[in-house]
Amino acid sequence: MDYSDLIQKLLNGNARAVARLITLVENDIVAAENIINAIYSHTGNAYILGITGSPGSGKSTFISTLTKIYAKQGKKIGIICVDPTSPLTGGALLGDRIRMKDNFSLKNVFIRSMANRGQLGGLARATEDVVKILDVYGCDIIIVETVGVGQSEVDIFKSAHSVVVLLVPGLGDDIQAIKAGIMEITDIFVVNKMDLSGADKKIADIMQMLELRMNYKYESLKDEENILLKSNWTPEIVKINSITGENFEKLTELIDKHRDFLSKSGVMADYQKNRIKSETLQILKHKITKKVEGLISSNPTIDEYLRLVMDKSLDPYSMANLIIKLLGLE
Ligand SMILES: Nc1nc2c(ncn2[C@@H]2O[C@H](COP(=O)(O)OP(=O)(O)OP(=O)(O)O)[C@@H](O)[C@H]2O)c(=O)[nH]1
Ligand SMILES: [Mg+2]
The missing domain is CATH 1.20.5 (Single alpha-helices involved in coiled-coils or other helix-helix interfaces)
Structure with missing residues (x-):
């Protein structure tokens, strides 16, 4: 099949073409191959943010607040909600949330949900392709949100420039839950719901955990997965309130700092x-x-x-x- 018409529309910033192309790469690996082949040379402009956290940690609230900040700066934002465990979609809900708050227009925001519908070549492969389409669409920032923990998440986040993990005050469980895999690739730890008691205790817990891990993570990771660690980025920690937006300025500064780090250090x-x-x-x-x-x-x-x-x-x-x-x- 010839996709050149759709691809031309994509290059012109047509949102409907984006949706069609995404459906194609999700469901048809031959189509994916042809489409990526045609658009690849146009990719590489978007900054990709991976975001995760346990259920109820406030991911959707966080993403909607962050999206509005970026949109106010005139940026175009793509959001991909990846939920390997569920056939349901979270994107519609997130869209509602963003719209609801302050009647915010979604003109420069493209939201897409993906679940494991037996994606050919795996969910990580499909996500990579969707990221590329949104990149070519002209998104400045692409937020990839994943739910749950484990290897699938690590695979999905291999394409992210900065990985942000959301934790909440109280219960140590969330730290335990994300220990495997994700911890090593986290660039910024966010303690959300700073209005609840225990936010500073959570920060201390994260610092302690990081110190412990520092000692042996170099041996435990494979070389290629080790690049960011080797290059001396110390994970940052920040507490925020996703409902009020408190401390988001600090957070976006940290994201910029990591971005600068990546480009300046040659990593x-x-x-x-x-x-x-x-x-x-x-x-x-x-x-x-x-x-x-x-x-x-x-x-x-x-x-x-x-x-x-x-x-x-x-x-x-x-x-x-x-x-x-x-x-x-x-
Ligand atoms: N007090 C407080 N509540 C918050 C904050 N951020 C989010 N919440 C609330 O926490 C609850 C869960 O928020 P969501 O944004 O739906 O969390 P989520 O991580 O997307 O949840 P799932 O999609 O179910 O995994 C909601 O009731 C939010 O209003 C915060 O900074 N402070
Ligand atoms: Mg959510």
């Missing part, structure tokens, strides 16, 4: 290389899996191997090695 190039590598790996995984699945489902040699494994004259590892040979991947 950006390494970072970009790392990002392309991990993205390509995702694509390769998908393509190779497809190839292998195709081969396994319709190949007499494989049937023969299967029989051998069933007879116990071959084991599954050896069979896998034979398949790798068959694919010429040795």
